[in-house]
Amino acid sequence: MSTPLLTSMHWGVYEVEREAGRVTALRPFAQDPDPSPIGSSIAAAVTGPTRVRRPAVRRSVYEGGPGAAPERRGIDPFVETSWDEALDLVAGEIARVRAARGNASIYAGSYGWASAGRFHHAQSQVHRFMNCAGGYTGHVGTYSLGAARTLMPRIVMPMDDIIGQMTAWPVLEEHCRLFVAFGGMPGKNAQVGTGGASQHWLRGGLARLAAAGCSIVNVSPARADLEGAKVEWLPIRPNTDAALMLALAHELRAHGRHNRAFLDSHCTGYPAFERYLTGAGDGQPKDARWASAITGIAAERIVELAARMAAQRTMLNASWSLQRADHGEQPYWMLVTLAAMLGQVGLPGGGFGLGYGAINNAGADGAAFSGPTLPQGPNAVKTHIPVARIADMLLDPGGRLEFDGQTLAYPDIRLVYWAGGNPFHHHQDLNRMVAAWRRPDTVVVNEQYWTASAKMADVVLPATTMLERDDIGSATRDRFMVAMKRAIDPVGEARDDYAIFSALSERLGSHAAYTEGRDTMQWLRHLYAASRERAKGFDIALPEFGEFWARGLAEMAVPAKAAVFLAGFRADPKAHRLPTPSGRIEIGSDTIASFRYDDCPGHPVWREPAEWLGAAHAGRYPLHLLSNQPHTKLHSQYDHGAYSRANKIRGREPVLLNPEDAAARGISEGDVVRVFNARGACLAGARLDAGLLRGVVTMATGAWYDPLDAAVAGALDKHGNPNVLTLDKGTSRLTQGCSAHTTMVEVERHDGPLPAITAFEPPHFHTP
Ligand SMILES: Nc1nc2c(c(=O)[nH]1)N[C@H]1C(S)=C(S)[C@@H](COP(=O)(O)OP(=O)(O)OC[C@H]3O[C@@H](n4cnc5c(=O)[nH]c(N)nc54)[C@H](O)[C@@H]3O)O[C@H]1N2
Numbered sequence: 001m002s003t004p005l006l007t008s009m010h011w012g013v014y015e016v017e018r019e020a021g022r023v024t025a026l027r028p029f030a031q032d033p034d035p036s037p038i039g040s041s042i043a044a045a046v047t048g049p050t051r052v053r054r055p056a057v058r059r060s061v062y063e064g065g066p067g068a069a070p071e072r073r074g075i076d077p078f079v080e081t082s083w084d085e086a087l088d089l090v091a092g093e094i095a096r097v098r099a100a101r102g103n104a105s106i107y108a109g110s111y112g113w114a115s116a117g118r119f120h121h122a123q124s125q126v127h128r129f130m131n132c133a134g135g136y137t138g139h140v141g142t143y144s145l146g147a148a149r150t151l152m153p154r155i156v157m158p159m160d161d162i163i164g165q166m167t168a169w170p171v172l173e174e175h176c177r178l179f180v181a182f183g184g185m186p187g188k189n190a191q192v193g194t195g196g197a198s199q200h201w202l203r204g205g206l207a208r209l210a211a212a213g214c215s216i217v218n219v220s221p222a223r224a225d226l227e228g229a230k231v232e233w234l235p236i237r238p239n240t241d242a243a244l245m246l247a248l249a250h251e252l253r254a255h256g257r258h259n260r261a262f263l264d265s266h267c268t269g270y271p272a273f274e275r276y277l278t279g280a281g282d283g284q285p286k287d288a289r290w291a292s293a294i295t296g297i298a299a300e301r302i303v304e305l306a307a308r309m310a311a312q313r314t315m316l317n318a319s320w321s322l323q324r325a326d327h328g329e330q331p332y333w334m335l336v337t338l339a340a341m342l343g344q345v346g347l348p349g350g351g352f353g354l355g356y357g358a359i360n361n362a363g364a365d366g367a368a369f370s371g372p373t374l375p376q377g378p379n380a381v382k383t384h385i386p387v388a389r390i391a392d393m394l395l396d397p398g399g400r401l402e403f404d405g406q407t408l409a410y411p412d413i414r415l416v417y418w419a420g421g422n423p424f425h426h427h428q429d430l431n432r433m434v435a436a437w438r439r440p441d442t443v444v445v446n447e448q449y450w451t452a453s454a455k456m457a458d459v460v461l462p463a464t465t466m467l468e469r470d471d472i473g474s475a476t477r478d479r480f481m482v483a484m485k486r487a488i489d490p491v492g493e494a495r496d497d498y499a500i501f502s503a504l505s506e507r508l509g510s511h512a513a514y515t516e517g518r519d520t521m522q523w524l525r526h527l528y529a530a531s532r533e534r535a536k537g538f539d540i541a542l543p544e545f546g547e548f549w550a551r552g553l554a555e556m557a558v559p560a561k562a563a564v565f566l567a568g569f570r571a572d573p574k575a576h577r578l579p580t581p582s583g584r585i586e587i588g589s590d591t592i593a594s595f596r597y598d599d600c601p602g603h604p605v606w607r608e609p610a611e612w613l614g615a616a617h618a619g620r621y622p623l624h625l626l627s628n629q630p631h632t633k634l635h636s637q638y639d640h641g642a643y644s645r646a647n648k649i650r651g652r653e654p655v656l657l658n659p660e661d662a663a664a665r666g667i668s669e670g671d672v673v674r675v676f677n678a679r680g681a682c683l684a685g686a687r688l689d690a691g692l693l694r695g696v697v698t699m700a701t702g703a704w705y706d707p708l709d710a711a712v713a714g715a716l717d718k719h720g721n722p723n724v725l726t727l728d729k730g731t732s733r734l735t736q737g738c739s740a741h742t743t744m745v746e747v748e749r750h751d752g753p754l755p756a757i758t759a760f761e762p763p764h765f766h767t768p
């Protein structure tokens, strides 16, 4: 039997069917028990009208040269050019800026998920390219885990280690009796894994967990965040989880149910935290009555939940969304503190997890082996920003930012290079972002599709998709590594990012360093060989490259013993010190305290978010907007695919409302509505959901930004991108993460004429 032709995407592995040089279908991988429908629906989009087919230059730049009329970004039509013309223009601009202003004036942080293929991973490619060309201003952290990536190493260990070591599901099934999921474990999110998701198993795992007799509690504003017949739903006001956790901790302590021995032997800083908890410091006990007024949860339910937690083997989990909010550090720090007080950290089925359900492989029983990765090389430029501070940086050259105990100065960015991300999808307060984006001299984007970010560029270079090139797909803790063989010829004149950067490197004199003399197949062999060596350390025996490529797949052996997070540390905290200053779990951190940040002091606290349902100013914009991850796509990728489009309401992104909130506004199911606040407005399609706490609305991210008139500041977005509404504020001075989930809005019925959606159409082209 011949192996089918396979490809891998972040949401799954698919069998590629072809006819006459075209992809006719993408069929779910036979070995995936619960494949995602996202991938099966995109074949037509790959060759459809939204593709970037030729290099394109914004008209003002084409006519007036680089730097011409930056305020017309997103407004001018484009001129299609030859590859040589476009590459000469881009290389010339990089050379000019680096000579005149220095490499720190080039921002190539280029955040974004790009493709599952690990060699053609565009963000790695652009970083490597710029490093070989003298360096660039980059970013640290992610939108996903902005607060967590800076906080967690100071109090437990780095986030990647936590995700890699989290207790495996088979252990949970056997030992866990109460699973409390703050932010739920959304099946929609577990469709996806960074680098691929060859086997989806969250739904199966949840069913087995329930069948094994484990009680599951979904603490979330949305019932849909945890599917399952027997799941208890504990609705909570957004951004108030830290207050609930404090009250649970208060209950444990009040009844002497906290594990003093564990707090003494494995933690540091508990006594100062306890003074805050009891109110000995500020006169306010953080008890159930106090938390009830903040969270909207009845005090009795808090008391009862605390008792159940102390009485049995309990796993506490926080979704990543909890820390994508103002003061997002606090629920994470409190989760760890609460788990430490319960004293079950390191026991099978007990303790804490961060993001079971956030991505497919969290808690998978596979080894934490990551597969091939393209080395990016050293960056000679040391200037960087926390990733979500991009608009601040572009708007305020020379401005200062406090971050994790340091003071950073924003560089004066003259050139922006993006490949594999969509900032006009992912950044907050897009109207502010538009103004920021029009500041630099030049913006270059490599893209497959005419996304909003491509339309907002000066030069757009057309990139191939995974179906048009050879690559290797691989995700940490995933079961299969995938040989992603080229299935079709490049669409239009598209080139691989690697080919684009090779051609630019040639012009910039860095070709040898960037390519190391390898073509794509030689790189795949080289990266595979390195990962084959590393795999041995995980008891994974990978076949030789030739055999892997011929077979199309390599299977990772499952470790003999399923992981129990922090078991070694529990057994012997001296031999298995944590990488924190004390070697212990830091309930109190002297380091963080020494920074003297009132928005993130030395132990976990409750701090009011900038916008929330409990605030006095909530009057004008009385609804809390959660812009969560979409179930029909990955971020903005394939928003133009059939599955995503089928979910829209009259072409717009759905906004979910509680039926009573809708009725109070005269809104019915299927109405087009205007969602707005002081920062912006968009149209959306109303969907009523009784499983949503009153006062909360949700609108998934990913609808391509589609302004009614790009020449008008703050233009209405016709299509439903929630980021025209979201707050662009760092979570705290400690971590400066993204606060997208802290946003208040109002919703009204839209009775006027409906503007046509133009998001998926290419821009206007001008023929000189
Ligand atoms: N309001 C709000 N905003 C959010 C979030 C939220 O919760 N709420 N979540 C945030 C989070 S967690 C994240 S991770 C970000 C995600 O933000 P992004 O990662 O920027 O979003 P994607 O849509 O995945 O963008 C990837 C882009 O890369 C392009 N691409 C794919 N493959 C290739 C390739 O091979 N080459 C090139 N050149 N391009 C390619 C795709 O066409 C797409 O435009 O969004 C953040 N934004």
Ligand SMILES: Nc1nc2c(c(=O)[nH]1)N[C@H]1C(S)=C(S)[C@@H](COP(=O)(O)OP(=O)(O)OC[C@H]3O[C@@H](n4cnc5c(=O)[nH]c(N)nc54)[C@H](O)[C@@H]3O)O[C@H]1N2
Pocket: 143, 144, 145, 182, 183, 184, 186, 188, 189, 190, 191, 192, 219, 220, 221, 222, 225, 236, 237, 238, 239, 240, 241, 319, 320, 321, 322, 324, 325, 358, 359, 626, 627, 628, 629, 630, 631, 632, 633, 634, 635, 741
């Ligand atoms: N299908 C699909 N899956 C994805 C992605 C995607 O784009 N599409 N993106 C992937 C990426 S990049 C990431 S980072 C992860 C993100 O994983 P998460 O950050 O966990 O994802 P979200 O969907 O933002 O949030 C999960 C749920 O948390 C709830 N929630 C929001 N705020 C609060 C709060 O303050 N308190 C409580 N208790 N609940 C709250 C919301 O109802 C939401 O549905 O998802 C990944 N999975």
Ligand SMILES: [Mo]
Pocket: 143, 144, 145
């Ligand atoms: Mo993310």
